[in-house]
Amino acid sequence: xxxxxxxxxxxxxxxxxxxxxxxxxxxxxxxxxxxxxxxxxxxxxxxxxxxxxxxxxxxxxxxxxxxxxxxxxxxxxxxxxxxxxxxxxxxxxxxxxxxxxxxxxxxxxxxxxxxxxxxxxxxxxxxxxxxxxxxxxxxxxxxxxxxxxxxxxxxxxxxxxxxxxxxxxxxxxxxxxxxxxxxxxxxxxxxxxxxxxxxxxxxxxxxxxxxxxxxxxxxxxxxxxxxxxxxxxxxxxxxxxxxxxxxxxxxxxxxxxxxxxxxxxxxxxxxxxxxxxxxxxxxxxxxxxxxxxxxxxxxxxxxxxxxxxxxxxxxxxxxxxxxxxxxxxxxxxxxxxxxxxxxxxxxxxxxxxxxxxxxxxxxxxxxxxxxxxxxxxxxxxxxxxxxxxxxxxxxxxxxxxxxxxxxxxxxxxxxxxxxxxxxxxxxxxxxxxxxxxxxxxxxxxxxxxxxxxxxxxxxxxxxxxxxxxxxx
Amino acid sequence: xxxxxxxxxxxxxxxxxxxxxxxxxxxxxxxxxxxxxxxxxxxxxxxxxxxxxxxxxxxxxxxxxxxxxxxxx
Numbered sequence: 001x002x003x004x005x006x007x008x009x010x011x012x013x014x015x016x017x018x019x020x021x022x023x024x025x026x027x028x029x030x031x032x033x034x035x036x037x038x039x040x041x042x043x044x045x046x047x048x049x050x051x052x053x054x055x056x057x058x059x060x061x062x063x064x065x066x067x068x069x070x071x072x073x074x075x076x077x078x079x080x081x082x083x084x085x086x087x088x089x090x091x092x093x094x095x096x097x098x099x100x101x102x103x104x105x106x107x108x109x110x111x112x113x114x115x116x117x118x119x120x121x122x123x124x125x126x127x128x129x130x131x132x133x134x135x136x137x138x139x140x141x142x143x144x145x146x147x148x149x150x151x152x153x154x155x156x157x158x159x160x161x162x163x164x165x166x167x168x169x170x171x172x173x174x175x176x177x178x179x180x181x182x183x184x185x186x187x188x189x190x191x192x193x194x195x196x197x198x199x200x201x202x203x204x205x206x207x208x209x210x211x212x213x214x215x216x217x218x219x220x221x222x223x224x225x226x227x228x229x230x231x232x233x234x235x236x237x238x239x240x241x242x243x244x245x246x247x248x249x250x251x252x253x254x255x256x257x258x259x260x261x262x263x264x265x266x267x268x269x270x271x272x273x274x275x276x277x278x279x280x281x282x283x284x285x286x287x288x289x290x291x292x293x294x295x296x297x298x299x300x301x302x303x304x305x306x307x308x309x310x311x312x313x314x315x316x317x318x319x320x321x322x323x324x325x326x327x328x329x330x331x332x333x334x335x336x337x338x339x340x341x342x343x344x345x346x347x348x349x350x351x352x353x354x355x356x357x358x359x360x361x362x363x364x365x366x367x368x369x370x371x372x373x374x375x376x377x378x379x380x381x382x383x384x385x386x387x388x389x390x391x392x393x394x395x396x397x398x399x400x401x402x403x404x405x406x407x408x409x410x411x412x413x414x415x416x417x418x419x420x421x422x423x424x425x426x427x428x429x430x431x432x433x434x435x436x437x438x439x440x441x442x443x444x445x446x447x448x449x450x451x452x453x454x455x456x457x458x459x460x461x462x463x464x465x466x467x468x469x470x471x472x
Numbered sequence: 473x474x475x476x477x478x479x480x481x482x483x484x485x486x487x488x489x490x491x492x493x494x495x496x497x498x499x500x501x502x503x504x505x506x507x508x509x510x511x512x513x514x515x516x517x518x519x520x521x522x523x524x525x526x527x528x529x530x531x532x533x534x535x536x537x538x539x540x541x542x543x544x545x
């Protein structure tokens with residue numbers, strides 16, 4: 001198969017073709033490395049590329065030819081956000097402070113990927129220490145969006161988002177605290193899942209805010225997302241926060257949405273957003289209705305306040321983790337992250353605890369809605385499409401410039417605070433051809449149902465099959 | 473009984489220097505001035521949320537889910 005065609009395969013198709021010995025892991029890895037070579041001087045999606053992946057692929061091929069299949073990802077190249085530890089492989093978290101850190105042990109999710117047969121192709125660029133939403137990294141280069149390299153890829157998992165969209169890997173892991181998987185998935189036109197808090201182990205992942213952090217998959221299709229989630233999820237003795245619940249597998253996805261009750265909060269989900277984003281999410285809701293789903297409009301009295309709660313928690317917890325380095329090596333941080341860490345030290349304990357109490361309160365409100373009247377919620381993932389690289393403000397409406405950090409988390413904050421799972425699914429493009437995303441929020445540990453709802457949309461549309469012009 | 477609201481006054485650079493000293497965080501006047509607009513906005517919003525939550529005495533912070541296999545969707 002030609003390299004360009006190989007790169008257009010979904011993760012699930014690539015894995016199936018390797019399993020059927022129709023495509024070699026060496027072909028997949030060489031095609032990905034070639035694509036990285038031709039795109040990454042511009043995109044800056046990778047911090048480290050594993051050139052020895054070809055040797056791993058040869059061993060993977062030999063195993064397959066000898067009749068040994070390691071797991072569902074056998075022979076498939078996967079990328080990792082560079083705040084996820086790899087034994088013997090530099091793990092920088094996008095920082096100067098950890099520029100030379102080589103962990104002794106893999107993160108649990110990396111061990112599981114290797115056990116599933118995945119081939120690690122590289123470590124992706126990110127907002128420094130995952131503390132920010134633009135992936136404008138002063139140490140390893142500003143990540144750029146493959147749909148338009150003058151635009152940002154959002155963040156903090158911006159490198160993973162750009163890497164998947166540019167077809168340099170078949171899937172990637174990101175981490176999400178306030179939206180860091182879903183936001184780059186939305187602006188790069190891919191699928192990204194923030195799993196339920198406790199679904200996936202954080203052992204070996206450099207934290208941002210412990211009480212909201214989670215690892216999750218970023219892929220081109222919902223089915224691929226389920227495949228990658230199934231490979232990394234599950235209880236881990238090394239992370240006592242993980243839950244003992246069964247994993248999710250693609251064969252369990254039920255794409256029948258007949259009778260599905262979709263919750264919409266008009267007063268919040270359709271206010272203060274760019275027209276193209278609203279139009280595309282409303283069109284997606286109409287597609288669900290055409291498929292037999294029902295829209296249930298709700299009010300959430302206490303949803304306002306979520307951005308402040310998120311900023312408070314997300315500022316205080318990193319400042320505790322970085323307390324020592326901020327005093328010993330303040331100049332080694334990028335200016336934006338240094339400011340955020342300094343501010344996090346100056347917030348009040350009372351406000352932090354009240355923010356944590358607000359999270360319980362908000363969660364209860366959403367759980368009550370799930371118990372009473374809805375199966376999922378749908379809203380935009382973020383209120384705007386990709387802004388210019390390096391921008392620190394954004395215009396959403398009326399020509400008014402707003403602070404990027406507060407604006408970007410307008411819709412992703414609810415799942416982050418409540419711990420509910422949420423999925424970004426591509427739902428169209430704006431007038432400039434930039435992708436828009438919708439966010440589907442589900443019940444705790446309801447990833448299988450959530451992915452089924454996403455699968456229903458992808459079965460009825462072709463947005464997920466479009467390639468960025470730059471990557472062609 | 474009339475509820476006492478949390479008084480929110482603008483936080484200036486000098487206040488930030490004072491807070492930083494209390495936190496043992498070295499911070500120059502220039503840096504305090506850089507932080508001032510954003511920190512002031514954050515503190516105002518945080519205090520508004522704090523005031524709202526102070527009325528809800530029965531809510532405790534619970535941040536994880538019960539590991540209930542039946543909740544699998």
